[in-house]
Amino acid sequence: xxxxxxxxxxxxxxxxxxxxxxxxxxxxxxxxxxxxxxxxxxxxxxxxxxxxxxxxxxxxxxxxxxxxxxxxxxxxxxxxxxxxxxxxxxxxxxxxxxxxxxxxxxxxxxxxxxxxxxxxxxxxxxxxxxxxxxxxxxxxxxxxxxxxxxxxxxxxxxxxxxxxxxxxxxxxxxxxxxxxxxxxxxxxxxxxxxxxxxxxxxxxxxxxxxxxxxxxxxxxxxxxxxxxxxxxxxxxxxxxxxxxxxxxxxxxxxxxxxxxxxxxxxxxxxxxxxxxxxxxxxxxxxxxxxxxxxxxxxxxxxxxxxxxxxxxxxxxxxxxxxxx
Numbered sequence: 001x002x003x004x005x006x007x008x009x010x011x012x013x014x015x016x017x018x019x020x021x022x023x024x025x026x027x028x029x030x031x032x033x034x035x036x037x038x039x040x041x042x043x044x045x046x047x048x049x050x051x052x053x054x055x056x057x058x059x060x061x062x063x064x065x066x067x068x069x070x071x072x073x074x075x076x077x078x079x080x081x082x083x084x085x086x087x088x089x090x091x092x093x094x095x096x097x098x099x100x101x102x103x104x105x106x107x108x109x110x111x112x113x114x115x116x117x118x119x120x121x122x123x124x125x126x127x128x129x130x131x132x133x134x135x136x137x138x139x140x141x142x143x144x145x146x147x148x149x150x151x152x153x154x155x156x157x158x159x160x161x162x163x164x165x166x167x168x169x170x171x172x173x174x175x176x177x178x179x180x181x182x183x184x185x186x187x188x189x190x191x192x193x194x195x196x197x198x199x200x201x202x203x204x205x206x207x208x209x210x211x212x213x214x215x216x217x218x219x220x221x222x223x224x225x226x227x228x229x230x231x232x233x234x235x236x237x238x239x240x241x242x243x244x245x246x247x248x249x250x251x252x253x254x255x256x257x258x259x260x261x262x263x264x265x266x267x268x269x270x271x272x273x274x275x276x277x278x279x280x281x282x283x284x285x286x287x288x289x290x291x292x293x294x295x296x297x298x299x300x301x302x303x304x305x306x307x308x309x310x311x312x313x314x315x316x317x318x319x320x321x322x323x324x
Contacts, residue, residue, distance in 0.1 A: 006042075023041055031112050064085055064086070068081070073164040083130060087322050100188075104186075152225070184206075184208065186210070186262070204253075208256070253284070254282060
């Protein structure tokens, strides 16, 4: 109690104070605006603008503004969501959906902040696709009590929340429930692999840098939630998509850097082998000399073009109507 808000602008602020705590540098952005930097007094009053970085991106390019929503899961927990509708959105039409996910403990993807994925989502919207992002309960950041239900079982509750979100989304008359795709990287790649092997809701998925067997991931993260493989063998078995490869449903694109130092490439290779043994068709794109973040504008452009082609092929959208 007794707290005073210093920042006035809605969005995301990152404050760095001087040693005497009399002034701070504030880096601010929202989902429409790239980061801006200002100096403030400790009471929040403005001293000067360092970098306004004014880019009237939505006005100049007629980009639709993302909508922030709140959706309750089956337990009544309120989940944060974000939707980007195509330009010239026509509620009488039925659009395909591209769901971006992460899903890992405490990591939110729905934030009123500028992010490197924002423009890619706009590109998808221009292709006639609704972009959908939802933070499941255990990723919500709304306290430890919201996260610990994942203890000893990754994937199950996260997928259930994603499906609860889709129940609401596909109940909207402008959504085609037969054309829903899902994409994610790292833990998000794990969730894509898990979703396509444990659900029938997705027409396609793109799994980047995915954990497919939790015995392959580092102990300091995994054992914090899953215990050791010896103490939780059933949890590891059920949480690893590799062992459910025969249940794959929907088109799948696997993406991985061959020098990934975080999620080792053996995850994707072991999953690919099990998919082949099960007679499942899938696509794969490998990036030699790339680590977990790939790196370089050329490789990231190649990855996004590859992803876009895969999405268009499977979701078959009609191009959006651009007004300018």
